[in-house]
Amino acid sequence: MAHFVYPVPANAQPGTAYSAQPAYVAATPAQAAYGTATPRPGQAYESYPAAHATTQYAYTTRTQVAVTPAVSYDQPKAYYQPAPAATAYTAAEAHYQTAKPVFTTGAAGFTAQRPASQPKPPAVQVTTASQSYAYSAASTPAVNTYTSAYNNPTTTQSSISDIVPGYDAAVYSAASSYYQQQQAAKAIGTWAAKKPGTQPFKAKPKGPPKTPQLHYCDVCKISCAGPQTYREHLEGQKHKKKEAAMKGAATPVVRGGHNQLRCELCDVTCTGADAYAAHIRGAKHQKVVKLHTKLGKPIPSTDPVLVTTTGNSTVSVPKATSSTISAVGAGNKTVAKSTTSSVNIVKKVVATPKITFVGGTTLRTTGAKTEEVKAAPEPAAAAKPAEPMQTSSDDLKDDEHLNILGEKDVAPVGHEYIEEVRNEQGKTVSFNCKLCECKFNDPNAKEMHLKGRRHRLQYKKKVDPNLQVEVKPSIRARKVQEDKLRRQSQKEDFWRRREQEDRWRDEMRMEEEMYWEQHRRYDMEYMHRGPMGMMGPRGPFGAGPGPMIRKPESSDDRHVNAKHAAIYPTEVELQAVQTIVSACERALKQTSDVLADSDGPKPEEKKEIKKEEATTDAKQTEKVKEEPANTNRVLKGVMRVGVLAKGLLLHGDLNVNLVVLCSEKPTRTLLERMADSLPKQLATVTEDKYEVKRCVEEAAIIVTAEKEPNPSCTITLTSPVMREANTTEGETVSVKDPPDVLDRQKCLAALAALRHAKWFQARATGLPSCVIVIRILRDLCQRVPTWSHLSQWSMELLVEKCVSSGGPNMSPGDALRRIFECISSGIILPGGPGLYDPCEKDPTNALASLTNQMREDLTASAQHALRLVAFRQIHKVLAMDPLPPPRFPRQRFNNPRKRRHTGSGEGTEEGAEKKEKKEGEEATTEAAATTK
């Protein structure tokens, strides 16, 4: 806290003047004790920013070892404080000196140079430095803001010890001139004694007064050097103020809004834990303690008393009193004088505006700032430290105690930018912060500085722009910030609510649609088994309605949607397909049972059949009939593949595919057995008439309904074993293959179809516009001969790739155009990259089957289609009549004001209109279909 701006030229002077004074010399031991022992913790602390936690703990334990008998070690927020705090209590130099070696060893790890300087008599340095300061000090005009408090009518004449509350020393430094007069014979006993240069004394080292007489002011809790100073003190403003305050109210005046820590002994209120710690460490406090021990007055706890504005939550944390009060007598009577006066002087002399790092100010700011971080300490946090105080051994608890004010401890930054200035002896006499271009001679001040806002700002500016620096805690700034926070939270709240509403609305709409769809189309299915994945989970229009509604619907979109509605299968068709599929599935299940019964040795047990949706492809509405631990069931399960599984049925699609998985390679015998059994089973599950046809070369059984519109279902047999044969061809074929195994290619194709269905569910179904465009293209492939060469699978792949690479939320019109663009740019031309098939083990080109002429024609056709789309003739590509542009009431546009007014209603109106239209179209197409 004390400034040490001076270079150390004075050091060159020999300390002869000093040595001449025996009294002063007498004071040396005490000083030495302080000078050496006290700074150590500070030193230790210096190194701790680098390795915060570890060092800190290490230190704490070590100190405890050192001071255990005397000090209970739970002083909150004071890793480095405990030792001085304890000593302040004991006020025993003797104790200090005994403690010192322990400290030294403990701190040896931190500072190598310190032990070296220890043996030196600090007096020499002290003297020389103080001389130089003294002169400048004399020239400083007095600033008497605080002095009044020092006047005290209650006089204890017996002491000349001048004890200034340690921390506030800096603050009170304003009163320096007042002090200077009295400081003739004072030695420095402050913590800062390590930097002896701060001694502001006039070179009147007359030594301490010989009498142990004390001029003690009870109100201000100070002792004066002599009767005269004492009188002056009593007349001073500071004293008077304090006296008045005492008379008026017992409680100290607490400044606005802050929680403060109070040292009851010195009657000093500190604004923060740091400040408090500094105070406890400080010379004034030490002096008071000494004085009190000397006077035999009771020494209250050093633990801070928490003072809040309301005053009712004051928590007093009793600290274990040190046991070394016995050492009182050892104390030197010549109590050190506060360094405070020098602070101002130094500042004045330097006079550069940069060096505004007056100890008092700094500390204050830091304290205020840290406090600002958390204005309201939790009482619990404050109360907590109370109990473990006595035991003092728990390191962890220390941590908690640190936060008596609930302050946020700011990690010091930029330690590497602190330069240590040393004198000839290699002793660190001051610190220079290169970032802020300021100096200080007190390690504590340096510490404060490192945590300080100004330093952090500089650090942020010059070193690490990511560092967070708290907003300057002025009241206005705080208000502004609070305002901002409030507004922000309001805004967030608003958006959250809005989002929720949106989502809710979307879900509702979606559900509505789904429900409607399911109800309308799969009524029967729904009753029996719940919804099937016929159209995929997202409803028939590909994208959920949410994103599509927000984007303006272009003409392309309208055409695509209209076309889509037109090619969508009718209800009759869907129902017919549904009926035949479910009939086949049930019949197949029973067939499987029958086959298993006839084959299996234990038919009784296997009656239990579990129907379960395979978890892996639940969406695929795959029915796996499985018996636990049953290996000899031939027919493992039946699955939907192709358009049925993908939900790509179009108007007129009446042939669907099922795949039956067998445990072994399917044989002709098996096929025939199934074909024989199936009609019987079909008869049991349904009343409808079905025609069952075996088709050995296709490895399939074809079931056709005799009822209009004659849907048919192709049941293909296959087995995963067929694929494995691929890899270990030689032996497997020779060993296992039955003679009448079904065509391998067909079986493999069925397996591939299974994989494709899975892929489709995983990739394409969830993609907005993807399914819709695939349906449109399927229709195109069916209509236009050129496109018929493009296989269904490669078309699906192509669409998925195009849509997924085209950014989120493509509208159907955009997606369709993009596909034409993709083909136009030569994707399928001979030089192009081809289509990588994700469902094959080896790199496979899904387009490999196309001849060059087909590719050429396809590309040319797509190129033309692209230009038709671009020139607003998409209806030609889709083979439909152009839709009229959406009509808008003319009225709206004559009055712009009104338009704005009706803006919100527009969308819904339009949407409703559209829906109506679409439904109308659908109805007509359906009607057409039924008439056919």
Place this chain on the structure above:
Amino acid sequence: MRGRGGPPMGRGMMRPNFRPGPPFRAFIPHIPFDLVQCESTFPRAKSAPEEKPFTEALLKRNVDLTPSAPEQASVLALVSKIQTILDNLVVTPGAFEAAQIEEVRQVGSFKKGTMMTGHNVADIVVLLKTLPTKEAVAALGSKVQEELKLLEPIEGKVLTMLTNDSGFEMSSAEASVKCLITTIPPNLKKLDPELHLDGKIMQSHLAAIRHSRWFEENAQHSSIKVLIRLLKDLRNRFEGLQPLTPWIIELLSHFAVVNHPSRQPLAINGAFRRSLQLLSAGLFLPGSVGIADPCEQGTVRVHVVMTLEQQDQVCFTAQTLLRVLSHGGFKQILGLEGNASIATEMSVWEGVVVTPSDKAYEKIEKKEDEEEMEEDADESVRRKTCSVKQYQNIQSICHPETQEDADES
């Protein structure tokens, strides 16, 4: 009919339409497919074809197109002389009374290093402080000619000076320099078509200055320059690509070479193919995002200078060429063999018949562009009747009774 379709000529795309019609909606351009941008989605399923002959042909063609050293030297000599003379006029304003010159800048292909052989014309823009009266331009031309004669007593004699709409042109036997006259922007409003040069031309000359500056800063990669030369050559030979302006070609070349996820310039063969692919994918079709002009305020898509018909024409020509290219017809495309008929007539490549694309644009659509509110019956009838040859078979929807599930592969 919103959300796509390029704005008709002469209308800024961002300008809201206040005429009665559907409410104005922001134009959301369509981003055309670009294979290079989504290469990851389309991993190669087969090995890349041999590109070496193609690359060599491209480089050879580039060499053919690049003017020879003597040609360049002769142009350079003339340009520097004229530049010196004009600079002197700038420095000594009193020396010439008819007009005051603000600035003289070289622009165009010579400046950009994309000059083609046989076209030894350099461009210089002369920015006048005064109004560009036709007389002043002629006087300036004569002045320059005089000075040139003084400078080069012998050669100066053979120089000819011709004034035209945009300024004057000095030509010698082997080179010529176009001096494009324009004036400072504040003067543009004061132009009188009777007295002065055309304002549109003046503005295009100002734009030329911006273009050459942009080019200097952004398109110095030699791949871009080579591609520009090749595309210019393509444009010269294939009539369908005529609507492409040099500025569009420059921007397209820059786009094709540099606009790449990895920001690594593409090799010339890739870039050449890519420019055809981009054109084929409708980069310059209505509704497409196209390429925004970096030298204009706001977002102006460069291709809107072409009419819809021209956009269609450019697109289908490029599409035909792309198909020819992928069937191995690069020599014909580069003009090393054959003629330009491949773009307009049916051709056979290794047994594959390539039918040239036909136009898709129809005049009638123009009406729709103009936001015709009421759908008149006439129009719909007309539109129904005109169908494109290729899509005639689409007209009747056929519903196949059965459908084969696609289980191949």
